Amino acid sequence: MTHFSESVSLFRPCHTYIIGVELSVKSLVAAYNELTKLDLRILRVIEVAHRRYEWVPMEVIVKWSNRSWELVSKSLRKLNALGMVLRWKGSYTGYRLTYYGYDALALHTLSKKGVIERISPTPLGVGKESDVYVAEDPAGNKLVVKFHRLGRTSFRQTRKFRIWVGERRHITWLYESRLSAHMEYKALVMTYNAGVTVPRPVAVNRHAVVMEYIEGLKLSEIKTGLEKPEDVLGSILDDVAVTFRDVGIVHGDLSEFNVLVELEEEKPYLIDWPQWVPRDYKNAIDLLRRDLENIIDFFRKEYDLEVNVDEVLKYIVEGIELKELELEEAFEEMLSQKELRTYVLGEESEESIEKALSSIEKEFATTGKEDREKVKIGILSSGEEEKNKSDENPAHQT
Ligand SMILES: Nc1ncnc2c1ncn2[C@@H]1O[C@H](COP(=O)(O)OP(=O)(O)OP(=O)(O)O)[C@@H](O)[C@H]1O
Ligand SMILES: [Mg+2]
Numbered sequence: 019m020t021h022f023s024e025s026v027s028l029f030r031p032c033h034t035y036i037i038g039v040e041l042s043v044k045s046l047v048a049a050y051n052e053l054t055k056l057d058l059r060i061l062r063v064i065e066v067a068h069r070r071y072e073w074v075p076m077e078v079i080v081k082w083s084n085r086s087w088e089l090v091s092k093s094l095r096k097l098n099a100l101g102m103v104l105r106w107k108g109s110y111t112g113y114r115l116t117y118y119g120y121d122a123l124a125l126h127t128l129s130k131k132g133v134i135e136r137i138s139p140t141p142l143g144v145g146k147e148s149d150v151y152v153a154e155d156p157a158g159n160k161l162v163v164k165f166h167r168l169g170r171t172s173f174r175q176t177r178k179f180r181i182w183v184g185e186r187r188h189i190t191w192l193y194e195s196r197l198s199a200h201m202e203y204k205a206l207v208m209t210y211n212a213g214v215t216v217p218r219p220v221a222v223n224r225h226a227v228v229m230e231y232i233e234g235l236k237l238s239e240i241k242t243g244l245e246k247p248e249d250v251l252g253s254i255l256d257d258v259a260v261t262f263r264d265v266g267i268v269h270g271d272l273s274e275f276n277v278l279v280e281l282e283e284e285k286p287y288l289i290d291w292p293q294w295v296p297r298d299y300k301n302a303i304d305l306l307r308r309d310l311e312n313i314i315d316f317f318r319k320e321y322d323l324e325v326n327v328d329e330v331l332k333y334i335v336e337g338i339e340l341k342e343l344e345l346e347e348a349f350e351e352m353l354s355q356k357e358l359r360t361y362v363l364g365e366e367s368e369e370s371i372e373k374a375l376s377s378i379e380k381e382f383a384t385t386g387k388e389d390r391e392k393v394k395i396g397i398l399s400s401g402e403e404e405k406n407k408s409d410e411n412p413a414h415q416t
Contacts, residue, residue, distance in 0.1 A: 045139035046151075049100045050122045051394050058126055058393065059083055059382035060093045061119050064103060066374045068192065073112025082375055120192060121165055124226040128163070129395045132156055133221045133228055136396030137163060147198070147292070152231060154398055160231035161220060166202070166292065168194040195225035198292040203227050204357070205267065205291035212264045214257045215287050217278075232287050237316065238274035246284055247321040254286050254313055255325075258306075259334045266352070267294045268302045272309035274316040296348040298341040307331055 053061075063083045067074040080090045094113060097103045102119030106112045115123075128134045137153040142162070144150075151163045168191055203222035206229060210216050218230040237250075244250055254277060261267060269276075269288060276290040295302050310327050317323040343351070350358065 045397075046118065046121055046125070047137050047139055047395050047397050049102070049118065050125050051397075052096075052100060053122065053393060054093075055382045055393065056085065056089065057093050057097055058123070059085070059378060060090060060097065061102065061115065061123055062378045062382070063375075064113055064115055065120070065123060066371060066378070068115065069371065071112065073106045073108075073110075073114055076111045076113070079113065084379065115192065117165070117167055117191075117195075120195075120225060124165070124224040125163075125395060126393065127223045128221060128226065128228060129393075131221070131223075133223075134161060134163065134395070136398040138398045152398060153228070154396075155220075160233075162217065162229050162231045164199075164202070164227045164229070166195040166198040166225045166227070167191075168198055192225070199225045199227050200357075201294065202290075202292040204353070205269075205294045208265045208267065209257075209261055209288070209291075212260055214260050214265070215253065215285060216291070217287055217289060232278045232280060232289075234278045234280040234285075234287070236275055237277040237279055237286065240279060241320055244279070244284060244321070247317060247323060250279065250284055250286050251313070251317045251321075251323060251325065254288070255310075255330055257286075257288055258309060258313075261288075262297055262306060262334050263338060266297050268297055268299075268306045269293075269309050270295050270305045273312035277313075295345065296343075296352045297338070298343050298351060299345050299348040300342040302340070302348075303331075303335065306334070310334075 060079060060083055063079055064074050067078050067082060071078065076090075076094075079094070080087050083090055094103060094105070097119065098105055098113075100118070102116060102122055103113045104116055106114070125134075125137065133155065134153040135156045138151050141149040141151050147167055149165045149167065151165070153161045153163045155161055199222055203219055206216055206219035206227070210219055217232050220228040220230065222228070258269070258272070261269065269291060270293040271290060272288065276288065278287045278289055279285065280287065295305060297306075307327065310330055314325050314327050314330070317325070341348070341351075
């Protein structure tokens with residue numbers, strides 16, 4: 019397993035020579051903006067080919083991309099220099115996507131669909147299992163793009179996802195990260211629709227979840243600074259109750275680190291949902307208890323608030339019949355067959371690969387000159403930098 023060293027190197031500035039051109043790329047969005055349509059076409063082909071191959075043979079990339087060996091090699095050298103693919107030489111030469119390459123594909127789709135128009139050059143936060151970027155939609159609304167990264171340092175969730183992803187797949191990190199993102203998005207949609215205070219879900223693509231940006235601080239960072247801690251605690255507990263009773267799920271990783279408090283109204287948002295479980299899972303109540311303990315302990319320590327965990331727990335589960343199922347069964351009851359198929363299984367059939375390739379052909383239908391056409395995403399800078407930039411620009415001076 020090389021996941022860890024790989025993910026570390028991904029975020030180092032990439033500085034290299036390629037075909038006589040020096041590429042010095044400092045951020046994901048800058049790297050993305052270096053790509054031509056042909057490069058994206060090659061990335062897409064490798065992505066589709068991963069359904070069959072762990073290391074995609076050069077021959078397959080050439081054949082499926084419908085471009086000359088020379089053009090494909092040139093593009094692969096560049097993608098390799100940008101850290102978006104890795105090369106392997108064994109009995110044949112093969113390539114695979116890195117997280118960075120997968121990020122570029124998600125960014126491409128999200129910008130093409132008009133979900134995001136600009137993105138910050140550096141992540142807002144690098145978590146254990148995600149990188150979170152600030153972005154903007156075409157209307158200038160502030161969003162967050164959370165790229166899920168399983169298999170980086172923690173295997174906390176892996177076992178759950180192995181149930182489905184398991185032995186069926188070559189590069190499990192890709193499928194697990196994608197599943198993790200879809201799971202988080204699903205939880206955000208269900209809870210948001212039930213009126214729980216969570217960031218509004220905007221979109222999901224591959225391993226990336228796009229949601230509303232919450233201007234605030236983590237509960238853990240506020241410590242004794244809340245004016246109405248009782249109200250904040252009350253609101254969190256109400257949301258946990260609605261999540262259990264009306265939505266039928268348990269967050270499973272709730273703590274002061276996964277609550278963002280909007281400071282003006284002291285409104286607590288529950289974030290970080292990929293590990294949710296259905297309440298019919300046999301260990302759901304243990305997880306619910308742990309979620310409650312984490313929150314209640316925090317308010318006891320920092321604000322001297324006394325709340326009895328057992329009483330809250332009893333109140334929340336009162337009158338609800340629980341099936342105590344195994345995890346897979348519990349999920350299978352909750353998610354539709356279609357959801358399970360798209361989140362988890364993907365399609366390996368000849369027919370579905372044909373379909374994917376023809377959509378690539380359509381999307382990146384370029385020849386000769388057009389292959390050099392640039393695809394761009396705006397780089398989000400702070401308000402001040404924006405202002406300085408426009409001050410420097412004579413066109414903006416009156
Ligand atoms: N919707 C949002 N609005 C603003 N900031 C956010 C939002 N979602 C996440 N963040 C920021 O990104 C950080 C990481 O997000 P999250 O907790 O969902 O992922 P994680 O992989 O569990 O990270 P960690 O290991 O830090 O908990 C959060 O602590 C928060 O600072
Ligand atoms: Mg978190």
